[in-house]
Amino acid sequence: MSEPTDHKNNPLADEIARLVQSLAAAGKVSLLGSPDALLLSIVEAAARIFGAAAASILLVNEAEGVLEFKVAHGASNRDLVGTRIPLNQGIAGYVAMSGQPIAISDVAQDTRFNQDFAKSTGYVPRSILATPLLAGERVLGVMEVLDKINAPSFGMRDMELLSLFARQAAIAIDQAQNIENIGAAMVLSLKRLVAADAEHPSDYLLSALEVKPDAENQNDLLKLVDLLNEFSSMGEAEREAALKILTAFSEYIQHQRQVHMGASWQ
């Protein structure tokens, strides 16, 4: 990659460099490396806490009306990650759409039934406990634990505890998604700002800011970007003010994350 040649004496470029660094820092704090690593650590903990042979998280894909396996841990005869299940089918679909947890066990042997189960869990479990991942009234997904190791079924205590555990997991997932969205929004807005800065064109910064925002969140992001562009088009002072606000917001988010991490996880 060629050396940047045009960002010296460009206060905007300096601001952007600082923002990108702080965004990267915020991402590391909030996402434990990546969203999937966070989810995997959640299902591993769930399997251990509930004495389950397997555990998995499926997240709702609203646009396509499906649940998608994001992470799976433990016994399974195939790699489930990426597998999609219609929202109106099976145990996980029921949990997502009804917002209710369910525990079933002692499944009568039936070929058709087992096939249905294997399709949605990777193998035929003896017992299953599934609970919604709720952020307020919104269902983010479903957490499942399969095959209780030292008992024939998951009991009411397991259901109650998994619901509490899922609440924590949902907060983490929701916040990770929000940070991801905010990060993508900010980078996208900066990209537009840089592109609009005709006096100090910077291809280097533009390529550094190349991002592909999540299609689902595109509309929200674009609204934000348009708003920022509006400021930018008003003139130098306004654009700088907008950047200051973004910087302050970034710092605020980082601060909030630190406060939250301190309160919830230590």
Next chain:
Amino acid sequence: MSEEEEILPAYSQPFLPTAVRELTSSGPLAGITPEWAWGGSTGQGVRVAVVDTGIEYDHPAVGATVRGGVVIEWDESSTEKLLYEPDDQPTDVVGHGTACAGIIHSLAPEAELYSVRVLGTNMKGRAYQFAAGVDWAVENGMDVVNLSLSTAKKDYFALFHSIADDAYFKNIMLVSAASNLDEPSMPSLYSSVFSVASHAGKDPFTYYYNPTPPVEFGAPGIDLRVAWKDHAYVTSTGNSFAAPHIAGIITLIRAKHPELTPFQIKSVLWACAANVRRVYLKN
């Protein structure tokens, strides 16, 4: 009872053996007995809708009593946002609705069952689809409606309230399971419905009245063997399975005393509750 066994779904705590309150009945109400209320009844002639994931019409647990129903789908393209498709030989996409229907059939073997399938794929439309299902049952001549699902979405408070009141004034019994999670669940919170949570007993005719609502009735809902999709049976737990026990008993009462209104049937249920009659069965 061990500590493990004492954990029940949300709203079920009033029905723990240590929490059930003995109540007193007097006057003519004390003369109402289960024998008078539903003795000899099979539920014949009563139409019962199960608003749920569907009913597997040929599952052995429902006999040959499924008469039809409807599938309600979310339809973004239409102004009504809903699509109604008649369902003459209903299926179940999960098994949950068949479980509920099987419990009702085991109590009221000659009742006619109707499947109202409302489990869709649209997250935003799911509560609306559910409301449409309850409304379909109210508008299509059902006598008893089992609602083993609920919504916690506050925006739907008024809509469900008006549908529940409509049912009440049309002498239609809405039987609503309380949420298994500790959250407000509609329509089970309304006084116009029969709200149900779980007790840990197994006798299908033993239920309790709770004098401190919102949940008024406690029926079996813990570790029950229930029918499931694809002619299967599973063991499951939840207020979902307590509601159809009360729906089944109401169906029996309705068949024997078709003139009774929802508040009268509530009084009959109260008079026959195990903690009012002070008759306790060993489960």
